[in-house]
Amino acid sequence: QSALTQPRSVSGSPGQSVAISCTGTSSDVGGYNYVSWYQQYPGKAPKLMIYDVSERPSGVPDRFSGSKSGNTASLTISGLQAEDEADYYCCSYAGSYTLDVFGTGTKVTVL
Amino acid sequence: EVQLVQSGAEVKKPGESLKISCNYSGYSFININYWIAWVRQMPGKGLEWMGIIYPGDSDTRYSPSFQGQVTISADNSISTAYLQWSSLKASDTAMYYCARQIAYYNILTGHPTLYHLDYWGQGTLVTVSS
Numbered sequence: 001q002s003a004l005t006q007p008r009s010v011s012g013s014p015g016q017s018v019a020i021s022c023t024g025t026s027s028d029v030g031g032y033n034y035v036s037w038y039q040q041y042p043g044k045a046p047k048l049m050i051y052d053v054s055e056r057p058s059g060v061p062d063r064f065s066g067s068k069s070g071n072t073a074s075l076t077i078s079g080l081q082a083e084d085e086a087d088y089y090c091c092s093y094a095g096s097y098t099l100d101v102f103g104t105g106t107k108v109t110v111l
Numbered sequence: 112e113v114q115l116v117q118s119g120a121e122v123k124k125p126g127e128s129l130k131i132s133c134n135y136s137g138y139s140f141i142n143i144n145y146w147i148a149w150v151r152q153m154p155g156k157g158l159e160w161m162g163i164i165y166p167g168d169s170d171t172r173y174s175p176s177f178q179g180q181v182t183i184s185a186d187n188s189i190s191t192a193y194l195q196w197s198s199l200k201a202s203d204t205a206m207y208y209c210a211r212q213i214a215y216y217n218i219l220t221g222h223p224t225l226y227h228l229d230y231w232g233q234g235t236l237v238t239v240s241s
Contacts (some may be wrong), residue, residue, distance in 0.1 A: 001175060016233065036227035038158070045234055046150075046158065051227035073215055089158050096222035099172055100148075100212075105157040 004103035022090030030071035034093035115232035129193035133209030
């Protein structure tokens, strides 16, 4: 099972919006609505930001949103802030054999 | 408060065995929807999902990439999950995270459908070097 494909990096100025794509197949992203997104600062454990494609856990700012179309899921950060500079990973359920698969990860840089 | 606390960093030689731990607390361990997952992050690389265990009955599932490479176990009496190696390799050098995996267990199929990882441990750095 290959990792889901994410852009290596995206960047934006404070206040702008950035979107991170997560491309899989009909066996993972396209087949289930169990896509989640994680934020990771250097040297820290990942943090859940989005689950079930578009749901936000309590405490996550509403500038983070998720969506899915076909085999591609997306995380959008609106009103980019300096503290959003981090690595972001998507993850999708991939069936009873593979179970879960992460994306390749995207570094978000705030210019 | 849900907490996952992992054991400390380890430095080992190739061929040695190792067992690292993850102590979980703050929620009902017998809830079939709560499993413990292990995730690997090699130096400078991304996250890799390794496998899960349901502490209530030690039902364990592995990613095909990690099947046979590691062993996941748990002792629910002390609220602890484990990840172990029988013979370490230099390529096992990585940070290992445990996390609570939310899942739905389908009794008809006997398989869990995995949702997301909502709480994470702080990570255990494993260094394998001669």
